[in-house]
Amino acid sequence: MLAARRESDPTSTMIIWLTMMLRPSLMTLVLISSFHWSLGCQLAAAADDLTYEQHIRPIFRAHCFDCHGATEELEGELDLRQVR
Known part of the structure; x- marks a missing residue:
């Protein structure tokens, strides 16, 4: 009975949806940020020459x-x- 009630609860449905949508976005942001940071370090090293x-x-x-x-x-x- 409790499980059936949770599935129809709009708040929990929204939280599940947000989690599913934000997780890939956050992972993409982390990957892009780390790539940008490493590229910046390489460019700074090249500029030192x-x-x-x-x-x-x-x-x-x-x-x-x-x-x-x-x-x-x-x-x-x-x-x-x-x-x-």
Whole structure:
């Protein structure tokens, strides 16, 4: 008698339905979050390998130093020789 009453109880039916719907969603959220976290760690490790002398300075030398550091006459009062 008690089991029959529980099945028809709207509150318990709603709880069962929510549990069935939320469990896969929560598992998916956990999996996506852990993947995102591990990918972020890998990207941070790759970003640590950047250096000014090897990566940034060649770009400045090719595109910026002619006007902002090659001579004493600087455009826009920006001297990139001082940046390090």
